Amino acid sequence: MSTGIVILIAVIAFLLGGIGGFFLARKYMQDYLQKNPPINEEMLRTMMMSMGQKPSEKKIRQMLQQMKNQN
The missing domain is CATH 1.20.5 (Single alpha-helices involved in coiled-coils or other helix-helix interfaces)
Known part of the structure; x- marks a missing residue:
C-alpha cells in the first residue's frame, strides 16, 4: 500500500x-x-412545601439564582 x-x-x-x-x-x-x-420553579416550590415552608416568589427566585451561581 x-x-x-x-x-x-x-x-x-x-x-x-x-x-x-x-x-x-x-x-x-x-x-x-x-x-x-434540571430543577425549575415548580419543582423548587413543591420541594419547599413538602418541607413545611411556605415559598414566596422572592425566596424561590433567590434560591434559583443561588443554584445558578453555583454552577
Missing part, C-alpha cells in the same frame, strides 16, 4: 469516529436530561 492511501484511510476513520462520537454523546445527554430534568 502506498503511504497516501494509508493517510487517507486514517483521516477518514478519524472523521467518522469524531462524527459518531458527537452523535452518541448528544443522544446520551438527551436521555440523561429526559430522565433527570
Whole structure:
C-alpha cells in the first residue's frame, strides 16, 4: 500500500469516529436530561412545601439564582 492511501484511510476513520462520537454523546445527554430534568420553579416550590415552608416568589427566585451561581 502506498503511504497516501494509508493517510487517507486514517483521516477518514478519524472523521467518522469524531462524527459518531458527537452523535452518541448528544443522544446520551438527551436521555440523561429526559430522565433527570434540571430543577425549575415548580419543582423548587413543591420541594419547599413538602418541607413545611411556605415559598414566596422572592425566596424561590433567590434560591434559583443561588443554584445558578453555583454552577
